[in-house]
Amino acid sequence: MRPANAHSRPDQQPEPEGPAAGGATLAAIARAAGVSAPTVSKVLNGRADVAPATRTRVEALLRQHGYRRRRSPAQQSRMIDLVFHELESSWAMEVIRGVENVAREEGLSLVLSESAGRLMPGQTWVDGVLARRPAGVILVLSDLDAAQRAQLTSRNIPFVVVDPAGDPGDDLPSVGTTNWQGGLAATRHLLELGHTRIGVIGGPARMMCSRARIDGYRSALEAAGVPVDPELVREGDFHHEAGHAAGMELLRLPDRPTAVFTGNDLQALGLYEAARELGLRIPEDLSVVGFDDLPLARWVGPPLTTVRQPLTEMAEAAARLVLDLGRGRRPAATRVDLATTLVVRNSTAARQG
């Protein structure tokens, strides 16, 4: 039996009695680990006062035995967790707004955190989630490793990834966008304007969304019978400065491109700057297509032709999906890509001469 004080702290809820789906009881895990039941409970709740070796042993046993906490509404907090790879992202606000829309409808609090610059959120982040017991976790540009997935799953905390950077695997619920089609549409638009020397500045090679956009670019060229010139394919990092640096290189080539697809909007602005420095006018001397459709795309001069990522809608879809998973529903699709759309503004024009 538990000591009387086990009920006096808000985070030591009595665990629902009886075997959970998956078979093992908390008591059985405790026996196998050679610790008390309250200690196993502490590990389940991400409490800090457990020796690291003990925690590791208990987590391994939870996983081995397929332990699943019984889903109990009283235990579920009224929160949804939104974790960013980095809050620097200029489109983070669109995602925040989408999740906040759903959180507000559902009367949930939105907890926001950053995985501090790493694609795999660190252990501290996961412990915080375990202690908060949110209704669900939405990760943006972050993946979870297998151990972290197991930790969340054993606590019945559902998770969804938005716009995965890596290849999330078939079983990870995710909401993305049609990056390949977006790259295709951007490049076709330029081909239709008569351009054939078309450059591309991608993002980091490890980001699958960037690879998909470049592949769309390639396919559009090949379908139009235009050979892909490796000199015109540049890797950036999705930040303004990379667009500027790669832009300077491309625009100083002897047979420079007359149009460039910049992989995202920030790199387009860097390219704008490079063009300005070299005395090239947009769109008269150079056509530019971005990707994202950040609010600033319509405020810059000239307003930027770009591929719109429906970020707010993606975030809303991810939030609804994670809440459905938490309610035990099995939606028809746990992997969804929302369509991009080409938004034509003033940075593209027919090739001159």
Place this chain on the structure above:
Amino acid sequence: MRPANAHSRPDQQPEPEGPAAGGATLAAIARAAGVSAPTVSKVLNGRADVAPATRTRVEALLRQHGYRRRRSPAQQSRMIDLVFHELESSWAMEVIRGVENVAREEGLSLVLSESAGRLMPGQTWVDGVLARRPAGVILVLSDLDAAQRAQLTSRNIPFVVVDPAGDPGDDLPSVGTTNWQGGLAATRHLLELGHTRIGVIGGPARMMCSRARIDGYRSALEAAGVPVDPELVREGDFHHEAGHAAGMELLRLPDRPTAVFTGNDLQALGLYEAARELGLRIPEDLSVVGFDDLPLARWVGPPLTTVRQPLTEMAEAAARLVLDLGRGRRPAATRVDLATTLVVRNSTAARQG
């Protein structure tokens, strides 16, 4: 005595026994209200299952009796609440980042919410805060009315306002910026470049930060012996479109301004667009100064001269202040304005001719 089940829900913590600072006990409030002690506890915790008339009566008694919950570390959640007037704000991300920096240092979760477009957060928002019991609440461009302040104070939940829109009153802890000095510096810069026909496009008149910026503009002109021409003073709404509309009016005046201070960066971009449409070059034909120093200020063409609001630092200062207040410290200053700085880029130049 409380029924046994009062301890089984995470949000029904036993209230600390004994009179709290301010004198009244929970039991005394209950007697005065003609309800049970658990009912008073529900009201304190923002629980929904209390009749509205009962809630109102209890809240009034809490206030009258100056009830203060005893500060108990076990009850304090590990959260900090950040409430925005609206998440549309393009500088919201800077503020979020600042609060997140401090939250991460302190091991607190950041809960983000929006007061849905009203300067006074609605009741739903306050109820959510009462239920969450955060370590503190930071409000951005929102004020609290007297009743809401009393509710938070009686639960010992400290609050700080960032960049107050109204006149927060001497006793409301707040962190602002030197708006008046910023308007002065922007206008002096233009005067030093030889401009005398200087326009200003402010924000909404009800926002004190906007009034302060315009007052700084006026003082700079008057100190330089340049009369203020009311035709050159326009009210906007701090959004891009207002900058465009007011810009078109100013630039089509017979004796148009040769320089404009736009009150914030988004209105500067609207003015950029108006200038483009009228065939005016920046800075050769028109000098422009913004306010905020959003990241996009350095990415637009030409890069925008502007007044930097140290938004991230303001947010960090507000977060540290609210946590200090929660720890019972009385800092020397509960009202702080961090200094603005003029950032000169490429949108301003000496007056031509």
